[in-house]
Structures are given as structure tokens and as C-alpha cells.
Amino acid sequence: MGARPESGSRTPVELPRMPAVGALHRRALLGALPGLGKGRRGPxxxxxxxxxxxxxxxxxxxxxxxxxxxxxxxDRLPATFPHVMGFPLALRLMTAPDFPLPLIGLVHVGNRITTHRPITADETLDFTTYAENLRPHDRGRQVDVVLVGSVDGEEVWRGVSTYLGRERKPGGREAGERPAAPTATASWRVEPRIGTEYARVSGDHNPIHTSRLGARLFGFRRPIAHGMWSKARCLAALEARLPDVYTVEVAFKLPVPLPSTVSFALLPDGGFALHDSRGRPHLTGSVR
Incomplete structure (x- = not known):
């Protein structure tokens, strides 16, 4: 199933400008309507x-x-900001009719970013995106969407987002003790406006983040924060500790409902985590 295309077998397609995000979201919503878009997606x-x-x-x-x-x-861009700059291009890839997983309902389960050097606000970037490593998962299938930022032909930034397309209902969870939550370094109140404000600055207007009705349609009682906001907020807390060149990887666990209060913690192994008031993890991450 979905063998990873080798880089030499992918056809380069250069677009004249960044796609319009609004039109891509409308395409995704239209394709999710009953009777539309079925049978077009390739394996x-x-x-x-x-x-x-x-x-x-x-x-x-x-x-x-x-x-x-x-x-x-x-003047230096946060490590997560090139993800925002190149997001429309990745969205264009994921809303193509032959992309194997429908955008609506995709769950962002992980993200890895590598900064090869600091990027400043006066630089101009070239972006390339492609998908790889389509693979089975207990609840469906996962895929990695790669986004690369370059300056004058030199790669300066790389992001890999892992998405889960849920195709089967989860089975019963095994009972077991949850590890104790780490001691909190900080506590943050996440207000409902975070969903709409992050959507405005990022271009990611998925209704599960901005609309109570949209959230309920996908099984959430109220809107949830964007995973990439949670990652960015953690990196902002670590800002003074970060080197010029590093890789930061996170796994998204439980969503952050809006509003809520979350606890940020530094881990003994040098990683970091975000937990809810009951000690359940929203996000775990590492910097290397």
C-alpha cells in the first residue's frame, strides 16, 4: 500500500504563487459532502x-x-513560522483529488522541525512540499507531509507533519496506570480567542478550532486549539534556551479544549510536555 515515491520519481510542479487557502478549504469541504469526491482518491x-x-x-x-x-x-523568525508561510502549499497537496486521505477529518499527530540556521525577516524563501511514507495505523493510515524552505538554493528549514486518516473506530483501551505528570514550570490559561486568532495568523481555518458547531461535527464538545499553536507556545517558553541549529519534535496527544488551563513542564531528559489539570498529556516534545 502507498509505497514511498523515491525523490527521483516525483514530478516537480512549480506554481507561480502561493495558493489561496480559502479556496482550498472550500474544495476540501465540498469533497467531504455525501456523494461527492468518492472513488477519486488513489491508493x-x-x-x-x-x-x-x-x-x-x-x-x-x-x-x-x-x-x-x-x-x-x-528579526529572527520563530522555528515554527516557516510552517505557516508554506502551509498553503502543503494544503494544496493534501486537497488534490488523488491524495489518498481526505483533508476533512485528518488528525495532526506529530511534527518535526529542523532549523539549519536562523532565518531573518528580510530573507526570501523558496518552498517545496511532497508526501511520503504512507503506512497503516491501528485506526487507519498515516502519512508524512514534508515542507522544505530554501534560500538561494540552500535548505535552511525542514518540517515533517504526520497526519492520521481515521478509517476505523478505536478499540477498547487497556487499563493501566498513567505515569505521574511532571512538575509544572508554568501554567497557561488558553482562552477561546486562541482558536480564531491562530487561524487568522496561520491561515488554518479548520472549523474544529474556530466553531463550536464545527467541533461537534467531529466529536469535540467545544473547539480545540491548533496543535501547531501548542508547539509554538512551548517553543516560546523555551526561547532563551534554544540554539541556532536544532531539531524539535513533538507528538500531539489529547487536544487542548477551548477554554482550558494547561501546565507546561521541562522534563529531566531535556524534553518538555504540556498537560491538562488532571495530569493527562496534550503534547510531549524533545529538542536535539
Missing amino acids: DLPAVELTVGGVSVDRGQVADYDRVCGFRLS
Whole structure:
């Protein structure tokens, strides 16, 4: 099933500009309607890589992003911001008719970012995206969507987002003791506005983050925070400790309902975690 295309077998497709996110979300919603879009999806990953060149940084967007996620204002981009810049390109890939998993209902279960050097707000980036490693999961199938940012032909940033397409209902969970939550370093109140504000600065307007009705349609009692907001908020708390070159990887666990109070903790092994008031993990991460 879905063998990983080798890089040489993917067809490069250069787009003249970043796609319009709104149109892509409408396409995804239309394809999710009963009777539409069925039978078009292939069993394998699309053998293409999409590219957009010459993407400049919107300083106003960066400032808004810094405020929403808790970063200090700086000419250096937060490590998570290129994900936002290239998100429309990745969304174009995932809303293509031959992408094997429908966008609506996809669960973001993990993200790994590598910064090869600091990126400043006056730089212009080229972005490339492709999908790889379609594989089975207990609840369906998973896929990695790779997004690469380059400057003058040199890769400076790479992000890998892992998504789960749920195709089977989860079975019963085995009973067992939950490990004790780590001692909190900080406690944050996450207000409902975080869903709409992060959607505005990131372009990710998935209704599970911004609408009570949209959240209920997918089994949530109320909207949930974007996983990438949670990751960015944790990195903002670590900002003074981060080196110039590093990889930060997170696994998204339980969603963060809006509103809620979450606890951030530094782990003895150098990692970090985000937990709810009952000690259940929302996110676990590591920096190396």
C-alpha cells in the first residue's frame, strides 16, 4: 500500500504563487459532502513535489504570530513560522483529488522541525512540499507531509507533519496506570480567542478550532486549539534556551479544549510536555 515515491520519481510542479487557502478549504469541504469526491482518491501518494519560489516574509504577520504564540518580537523568525508561510502549499497537496486521505477529518499527530540556521525577516524563501511514507495505523493510515524552505538554493528549514486518516473506530483501551505528570514550570490559561486568532495568523481555518458547531461535527464538545499553536507556545517558553541549529519534535496527544488551563513542564531528559489539570498529556516534545 502507498509505497514511498523515491525523490527521483516525483514530478516537480512549480506554481507561480502561493495558493489561496480559502479556496482550498472550500474544495476540501465540498469533497467531504455525501456523494461527492468518492472513488477519486488513489491508493498511493501523488508522485509530485510542489514548489513556490520567492516567498517574502510579512513582518506584520510575524508580529501578530509572535503575540498569539508568546514569542518575543525579533528579526529572527520563530522555528515554527516557516510552517505557516508554506502551509498553503502543503494544503494544496493534501486537497488534490488523488491524495489518498481526505483533508476533512485528518488528525495532526506529530511534527518535526529542523532549523539549519536562523532565518531573518528580510530573507526570501523558496518552498517545496511532497508526501511520503504512507503506512497503516491501528485506526487507519498515516502519512508524512514534508515542507522544505530554501534560500538561494540552500535548505535552511525542514518540517515533517504526520497526519492520521481515521478509517476505523478505536478499540477498547487497556487499563493501566498513567505515569505521574511532571512538575509544572508554568501554567497557561488558553482562552477561546486562541482558536480564531491562530487561524487568522496561520491561515488554518479548520472549523474544529474556530466553531463550536464545527467541533461537534467531529466529536469535540467545544473547539480545540491548533496543535501547531501548542508547539509554538512551548517553543516560546523555551526561547532563551534554544540554539541556532536544532531539531524539535513533538507528538500531539489529547487536544487542548477551548477554554482550558494547561501546565507546561521541562522534563529531566531535556524534553518538555504540556498537560491538562488532571495530569493527562496534550503534547510531549524533545529538542536535539
